[in-house]
Amino acid sequence: MDSLKRILSEWWAKLRRLPLTPILAGALAALIVALCITIHMRSNIQSRYSQAQAQIQEQTFQHMISMTSLFSRIDDPTVDVQHKLIPGLRAEYSAVEALNTALTEGFGSRSAVLSAELTSAFSAAFEEYSSAYREGRATGLAQDDMAACINEIQLMIDERYAPEEEEEEPVLVIGATAAPTN
DSSP, X not given: OHHHHHHHHHHHHHHHHSOHHHHHHHHHHHHHHHHHHHHHHHHHHHHHHHHHHHHHHHHHHHHHHHHHHHHTTTXXXXXXXXXXXXXXXXXHHHHHHHHHHHXXXXXXXXXXXSOHHHHHHHHHXXXXXXXXXXXXXXXXXXHHHHHXXXXXXXXXXXXXXSOOOOOOOOOOOSSOXXXXXX
């Protein structure tokens, strides 16, 4: 036991003789490096998170553009509305709805592209088409409901992709005089 005490006291004496400044400086440098790495990693994660959100939103808008393109052919007599156009619209809308749900659940409700009201309006319009076809009724009401939904989507598309107009500053010419007229 005495030998252990002697060894510990010798070790403690040697340790006290070491200057602590280099040890503290090394520890501080290691802490700063670790902090910089952590900050960089966090910034990288936030950047990827933001990029993922933007990509999902962009994909959502691409499907919405496809929907508006499909619906623009609704009055074309060569298009089979019941068997081709409406199922195509439903497929595109399903993709939009799935991406919108992913945005809402993954990034919060502020990231969603479609509002709950527009989602329920689309559901109602598709249901109106289904019931009209089932019952052999005219699809005019369903088409009007769908047109209202598509118009709202078109407004969102226009808002997102419309080029921003820059205001032109008036040009002031200093020192110019008007040319004399005869």
